[in-house]
Amino acid sequence: MKKLALDAADIRILSAIQSHGALSKSRLAEIVNLSPTPCWARLTKLKNAELIKGYGADIALGKITDYTKVIVTLSLNKHRKSDFDQFEAFVAASADIIECIATGGGTDYVMTVMSPSLAAFQELIQDMLEGELAVDRYVTYIVTREIKSVAPNISRLMTPEH
Numbered sequence: 001m002k003k004l005a006l007d008a009a010d011i012r013i014l015s016a017i018q019s020h021g022a023l024s025k026s027r028l029a030e031i032v033n034l035s036p037t038p039c040w041a042r043l044t045k046l047k048n049a050e051l052i053k054g055y056g057a058d059i060a061l062g063k064i065t066d067y068t069k070v071i072v073t074l075s076l077n078k079h080r081k082s083d084f085d086q087f088e089a090f091v092a093a094s095a096d097i098i099e100c101i102a103t104g105g106g107t108d109y110v111m112t113v114m115s116p117s118l119a120a121f122q123e124l125i126q127d128m129l130e131g132e133l134a135v136d137r138y139v140t141y142i143v144t145r146e147i148k149s150v151a152p153n154i155s156r157l158m159t160p161e162h
Contacts, residue, residue: 070142
C-alpha cells in the first residue's frame with residue numbers, strides 16, 4: 001500500500017490531535033505553530049486521507065467500576081481462510097474483546113479482553129470453545145496492574161532509520 005507523504009507540519013498536527021483530541025481551529029493552529037486556515041486545510045487533508053480514525057477520551061475506568069482485564073494468546077488447530085474468518089467474526093461480534101491482533105510464529109492471535117467480572121470472562125471463553133471456532137489452545141494472563149499504556153510517538157515512527 002502506498003504511504004501518504006507527510007511533512008513536519010502534518011506530523012505535528014497528528015501528534016497534537018492524538019494528545020489532545022478534537023481541538024478548535026485556533027487552538028490546533030497555536031499548538032502546531034501554523035496560521036489557522038492552512039492548519040485547518042491540512043487537517044482536512046489528513047481526515048480525507050482517512051489517517052484519523054476517530055477521537056476519544058482516556059477514561060479512568062477503575063474509578064467508576066470494577067472490571068477484569070485479561071490478555072489471551074490463542075492458536076487455531078486449522079489454518080484455512082474460513083477458520084480464520086470464522087474466528088475473526090466471533091471476535092468482531094464480542095463487546096468484551098477490545099483488541100485482537102493476528103501474529104506470526106507460535107500463536108495465531110493475541111487478544112485483550114475487558115469484562116465486568118472474571119465470571120463474565122469465563123463465559124466468553126466458554127462461548128468461544130463451544131462455538132466450533134477451531135481453537136487448539138489458549139493461554140490467559142490476568143492483568144494485575146498496568147505499568148504503561150500510551151499512544152505511539154508518531155514523530156519517532158516517522159524518523160528514517162539511521
